[in-house]
Structure formats: C-alpha cells, structure tokens
Amino acid sequence: MTPFFALLSRDIRLAVRAGGGAALALAFFACVVTLVPLGVGADLRLLARIAGGVLWVAAVLAALLSLDRLFQADYEDGSLDLIALSPLPLEVTALAKTAAHWLATGLPLTVLSALLAVLFDLSLRPTAALVLSLLIGTPAVSAVGAVGAALTLSIRRGGLILPLIVLPLLAPAVIFGSGAVLAVQDGLANGAFYFLAAFSLISVLLSPFAAAASVRLNLAT
Amino acid sequence: MLFRDLSFSLAAGRALSLQGPNGVGKTSLLRLIAGFLRPAAGTIHLRTNGEDVADAEERGKFMGWLGHQDAVKPQLCVREQLAFFALLYESGRDPNEAMRTFGLMPLAGLPGQYLSAGQKRRLALARLQLSARPLWLLDEPLAALDAAGKKLVAETVAAHCACGGIVVAATHEALGVECEKLMLGAPP
Numbered sequence: 001m002t003p004f005f006a007l008l009s010r011d012i013r014l015a016v017r018a019g020g021g022a023a024l025a026l027a028f029f030a031c032v033v034t035l036v037p038l039g040v041g042a043d044l045r046l047l048a049r050i051a052g053g054v055l056w057v058a059a060v061l062a063a064l065l066s067l068d069r070l071f072q073a074d075y076e077d078g079s080l081d082l083i084a085l086s087p088l089p090l091e092v093t094a095l096a097k098t099a100a101h102w103l104a105t106g107l108p109l110t111v112l113s114a115l116l117a118v119l120f121d122l123s124l125r126p127t128a129a130l131v132l133s134l135l136i137g138t139p140a141v142s143a144v145g146a147v148g149a150a151l152t153l154s155i156r157r158g159g160l161i162l163p164l165i166v167l168p169l170l171a172p173a174v175i176f177g178s179g180a181v182l183a184v185q186d187g188l189a190n191g192a193f194y195f196l197a198a199f200s201l202i203s204v205l206l207s208p209f210a211a212a213a214s215v216r217l218n219l220a221t
Numbered sequence: 222m223l224f225r226d227l228s229f230s231l232a233a234g235r236a237l238s239l240q241g242p243n244g245v246g247k248t249s250l251l252r253l254i255a256g257f258l259r260p261a262a263g264t265i266h267l268r269t270n271g272e273d274v275a276d277a278e279e280r281g282k283f284m285g286w287l288g289h290q291d292a293v294k295p296q297l298c299v300r301e302q303l304a305f306f307a308l309l310y311e312s313g314r315d316p317n318e319a320m321r322t323f324g325l326m327p328l329a330g331l332p333g334q335y336l337s338a339g340q341k342r343r344l345a346l347a348r349l350q351l352s353a354r355p356l357w358l359l360d361e362p363l364a365a366l367d368a369a370g371k372k373l374v375a376e377t378v379a380a381h382c383a384c385g386g387i388v389v390a391a392t393h394e395a396l397g398v399e400c401e402k403l404m405l406g407a408p409p
Contacts, residue, residue, distance in 0.1 A: 002308075003308060003309045003310070003311060006305055006308035006309045007305075007309060010297075010301075010305045010309075013296075013297065013301070014294060014296055014297070017296040017297075018296060019295070019296060020296065074292075077290055077291070077292050077293065077294070078288040078289075078290030078291065078292040079292040079294070081255075081257070081286055081288050081292070082286055082288075082292055082306070082348075083309070084257070084281065085255065085281045085282070085284050085286050086309045086310055087282060087309075087310065087311055088309070089278075090278075219257045220257055220258050220259065
C-alpha cells in the first residue's frame with residue numbers, strides 16, 4: 001500500500017468511527033431534508049419542483065459539517081507535522097484528505113439522496129438526474145471545502161468561519177446541480193451537467209495546490 | 222527576534238541537547254531545522270552522501286519528528302496508528318518490533334483514548350523509531366515518562382547515534398547520554 005492510500009484509508013477510518021463526523025453529516029442531511037416537506041405541506045407539484053434545490057443545499061451544508069476538522073484535528077494533536085514530513089508532497093496529502101472526505105461524506109450523501117427523493121414525489125428520471133448531479137458535484141464540495149478547511153485550520157472555532165468562506169464559492173455547484181434536475185423535469189436540453197462537471201473538475205484540480213499552500217502557511221507559525 | 226549569531230554543526234553519530242528557559246526558542250529552532258519555519262537570515266545545511274540538501278521541504282524527508290504533542294488519535298488502536306505510520310513513511314520497519322521495544326505489546330489493541338500520558342509518549346517514541354529517519358528532532362522527549370521510560374529514551378538515542386544518526390533534543394532535564402550542549406538565551 002502506498003503512502004497515499006495509507007493516508008486515505010486512515011482518514012476514512014477516522015471519519016466513520018465515533019466522533020469522526022461522517023455519520024453526523026448523513027443524519028443532519030436526512031433530518032433537514034425530511035423537515036422541508038413537513039414545513040412546506042403536501043403540495044406534491046411544489047415539492048417536486050423544489051426537490052433539487054433543497055437536496056443540493058442540504059447536501060452542501062451537511063458536507064460542511066464534517067469539513068472543518070479535515071486538517072484541524074491533525075493540526076491540534078501534532079499529527080499534521082508528522083504528515084508534512086512524510087514522503088508525500090503536501091499537495092498529494094491534501095488530495096488524499098479531500099478524497100477521503102468525499103468517500104466518507106459526499107458519496108454516502110449521494111446514495112441517501114435517492115431514498116430521500118421519495119419524500120418530494122420525485123419521479124424516476126428527475127431522481128436519476130439528482131443522483132447523477134450529486135455524484136458529479138459533491139467532489140467539488142469536498143475540494144473547495146478542503147481549501148477553506150486548510151485556511152482556517154489554526155483558528156479556534158474556525159468551523160464557524162468556514163461556511164462564510166466556502167458557501168459563496170459553492171454557488172455554481174448548487175445552481176447547476178439543481179438546474180440539472182429542473183431541466184429534466186421541464187424536458188429541456190440539459191447543459192447544466194456539463195457546467196457542473198467543468199466546475200467540479202477545475203475545483204478538484206486546483207484545490208490541492210491552494211490547500212497545500214494554506215497548510216504550509218499555517219505550519220510556519 | 223528569537224536568536225541571532227547562532228551557529229553550530231553536528232556530525233553523524235552525535236547528539237545535541239538544546240537547553241534554556243521557557244520561551245527562548247528551543248521549539249522554534251527545531252521547527253527551523255525541520256523546515257516548517259524559514260530563518261529570517263542565515264542558512265541550514267544538511268549534508269548527506271557528500272551532497273547538500275538545499276530545499277527546506279526536501280530536508281524534511283530526512284527528519285524524524287517527536288513534537289511536544291503526542292499525535293495520538295483517540296479512535297485508532299495502537300497497532301493501527303503504528304501500521305499507518307510505517308506505511309506513510311515507507312520505512313519498511315516492522316510495527317510489532319517497535320511495539321515490543323517500547324513495551325506497547327499489551328496495549329496493541331487499545332484505542333488511543335484509553336492510553337495514559339506516559340503510554341502516549343511511548344507510542345510517539347515507537348513511531349519515531351519506526352520512521353527510519355537519520356536526523357531526529359525531539360521536543361521534550363522525557364515529558365510524562367517514568368524512570369524506566371526515561372532510561373528507554375536514553376538507550377534509544379544512544380542506539381540511534383551508534384548507527385550514525387543525529388539527535389537534536391530540546392530538554393529541561395539531562396538526556397542521560399553523552400551529548401553536546403547548547404544553551405539558548407545565555408549571555409555570551
């Protein structure tokens with residue numbers, strides 16, 4: 001097993017064990033999404049209409065819940081020093097941590113969204129579009145979030161600042177993600193998927209460099 | 222500024238004990254050597270096999286680090302933490318051997334949250350030995366250890382030096398091995 005996969009599997013293990021935050025994010029996602037139909041009422045056409053947007057916003061917020069500890073936990077107990085001295089360049093370290101976050105949070109959220117779509121009376125094709133858009137888009141959430149997590153890693157209660165940095169940057173993912181679902185419902189040509197995929201690719205490509213630079217800055221204090 | 226006009230060199234097989242009152246910059250000096258911090262002026266050289274390692278991050282690949290924190294994860298058991306570290310550092314050393322050396326075998330399956338401060342320190346020391354790095358940077362290696370633990374640190378440091386390794390340790394108490402001493406913050 002290479003150092004990359006060693007770090008990846010260790011971070012996944014930390015995320016799914018007690019106090020790791022992966023289960024918390026999933027439960028939060030399920031709670032928020034369940035509350036919306038209860039609040040909006042039993043207007044099935046309206047619910048189907050807002051399903052994409054609600055599930056996307058809830059997914060982004062849920063993913064943020066477990067993001068603030070991405071680097072901070074390792075920074076606080078000194079593990080980040082040891083990881084920084086490992087043979088892995090910090091950029092690859094950031095990529096491994098981002099991938100671990102997506103596998104422990106983004107991917108389960110995507111699977112769970114297929115179940116929760118039932119609450120919004122979403123038919124088969126829009127549900128498929130929703131799941132596909134989350135599958136394509138959640139890596140961008142983890143990637144952009146990793147940059148925010150790296151920037152705030154040394155700040156006490158940085159988890160409160162993190163959403164302020166990350167949420168505006170994730171607007172494109174929410175717009176194109178929920179837009180892809182609406183386009184399927186309206187039977188329109190669907191360009192949203194391409195934009196979402198482009199945004200996701202660029203985020204995942206650039207994020208390790210930005211996150212590594214932030215970690216370097218924070219370690220030098 | 223923490224210090225200036227500071228100059229020293231260490232040959233293979235030597236240990237250095239950094240001493241001085243709190244806040245004088247012992248940890249900062251260790252972080253400078255490790256490459257986390259950049260000196261405002263001056264240079265740090267690492268020569269290995271007759272070649273200079275200039276880049277700070279490249280230099281970090283030769284360092285074994287023991288910080289003042291133990292970097293023990295509460296959710297992972299002792300064996301998992303050491304196995305992960307051996308893989309991350311590609312050291313090729315056997316985690317079981319390190320556990321035996323530092324008396325961690327009976328604790329192998331215990332999650333980090335149940336370890337005492339001294340046991341966490343032993344785990345950190347086992348990890349250091351597992352790193353298979355030539356230059357060890359130790360920040361308060363004796364903290365929280367009992368008499369047997371301190372003796373073990375002295376033996377480990379001596380063994381590392383005997384194999385041609387270098388040790389730089391920031392300590393308040395004597396390391397218990399023959400070593401150079403550098404007093405920071407002392408009047409010239």
